[in-house]
Amino acid sequence: MVFKDHADDKDRPQVRLLSEEKKDRIHRATMEVLKEVGVRILADEAIDLLADAGAEIKGDLVKIPSGLVEKCIEAAPSEIEIYDRNGKSAMNLKGKNIHFGTGPTIQYILDPLTGEYRDSSNKDIENAARLVDYLPNMDFAMTMGMSGGINPTSEGLNPLVTDRFDFAAMLKNTTKPLMFSNWSVEGLSDCYQMSLFCRDEDEMEFRKKPFIIHYSEPTTPLIHDKGPLQNLLFCADKGIPMVYVSGPVAGGTSPVTLAGSMVLSNAECLSGIVIAQLKKEGAPVVYGGGISPMDMKTSVSYYGGPENILSHLAVMEMADYYQLPDFNTGGVSDAKVFDQQVAIDYTLSLFQAAMVGSNLIHDVGYMASGLTACWAGIVIADEIIDLLKYLIKGVQVDETTLALEAIKRQGPGGGFLTDRHTFEHFRSLWHPQLLDHNNYSGWLSAGAKNMEVKATEKTNDIIAKHKPSPLNPDVIVQINNLLNRAREGHSLVKLAR
């Protein structure tokens, strides 16, 4: 079969990493891995589906023929429409449409109010969601924290049920779409139930206007674990859009070379897509693969290297090749403090994601290689994204923009500041909110604030003042009842046994 890139907007700047020949080679290598090496599948239903479709089964090792993989790629939709909590169209996951959001399950937070590093909490998830709700360039929310931090039992919460509390904290604090994870299919079912409360418990209505995206991962190398598979099957069945993307650590869980890691993550993602399509043809799945190399001195898997930029660009080009909606990473840093490295890492990673044009760009606001949430970083990223959205519009060349009339009016030595062409079009220039373009004395008289101070002030202002549109009180009651049932059903007494 022949895969081909989407046609591009004519003015959009182009970034191209892989030739068609290289994409074909990566695809063929991936087909060879799936056919000859195979993947381990740790859920019986998935094995049965694959067996019925003609895959070769030996115990839990499944070898998938290329024809089946390619058929399922074609069956998967190239476009997924995501709505907001109120049922309004919010994100069109297609082609090079870009959308940005925060990231999942972070242990620590850099508190913008106190400046301290501390464990994250359910309250932090609420506030991060409110921040996303307010910021114009944030399109979807992920948790950016963990209910009960890394030790939820200290708050009387069984670690197995925190996923429901994470989800509810977001649901109550933003109308924007949510991306979420679960620790079990029971947790997923509960979160789905909470979403249905917002759609009058009408499953068809939810299917028509989904506002949640489930996120789970295969285990590199080449393993589909039981929990993520059950989630995948549940989502396919219910029409819940899902991201099922692995995170290979190049040199650790996958080959140290980027092409080799891409083949592996491609095999994992595509075999997941096969299972989803076999469960329900046309199931909404998002393609991706976030390769992070292992630092061979410290063994840390990092976010801000040139390898990350290259691998994300390359993987997203494969998404275009397969004509699948894609999932990328941006606004991430390895810096431990809120310093210049954050700005460098954020800008580069967001630039990469905006240029290649990814549909879901997550992890905005990550620091310390994904261990720390930085809210002021989200606010800065919102500004960088605003700039990038301007940049990817490119240069428009037409009669108006060529301004020949104005040039003729002014001639040599004329001035454009008072020309009506300037007055009519100066609003097309980009205006920063945080970045400072002023001169030194202007900056001094405006309070001489650096970026960190300005971003932190804005963050605290939003947290203090922004009131998201509230949920219907009846829905809140339904959600709270569900949370109470989950808490009681997984009591700490049971945990102790």
Added chain:
Amino acid sequence: MTVKDIFSAVLAFDEETVKAKTQAELDGGTDIGTILNDGLISAMDEVGERFSAGELFVPEMLMAAQAMKAGLKILKPHLSAGQSKSKGVVVIGTVKGDLHDIGKNLVSMMMEGAGFEVVDLGVDVDSEKFVKTAAEKSADVIALSALLTTTMPSMESTVKAVKEAGMATRTIIGGAPVTQAFADQIGADGYSADAPGAVKLVKQIIS
């Protein structure tokens, strides 16, 4: 129909409406001083404040100034000697060796908008010309502009020439590389980083 409409039209950058409303007020017998001060000049004061607050952009400020001037032109033949007396006279120019005039023009227009009589000498103006014109016009202020660090010494020589001529005229300077410290160093009477600031500065100096 009130003078307030003229004020609003200036703030809407609407030259045609400013002209029409000014003419209508004039024909209707409204006090000319009221039209001038409450309509046109107070509108430009508001424009200056909004610009300094970051609410208006440079092209908008200039459009407002143009609209204001169009209204002023209609009033001028009818102004009495007292009414037509400007708030002060400012001689402005870009100093010797420098051909850059965007910033200077901006200041010039803002000053006119604020009700000052502005004598704009253009670019590449030597100190003799500044001194001579200021003396002829009994100028209150000489405003010097420079974009190049290489032409900033011309500011110093002009300031010196004004002092040596024994004139009461005060000197103010501005331009991208110019600073308050430089103004202090060469003995200029004032410095502003932007156009509305320059207008405020001249108001302070004259009062």
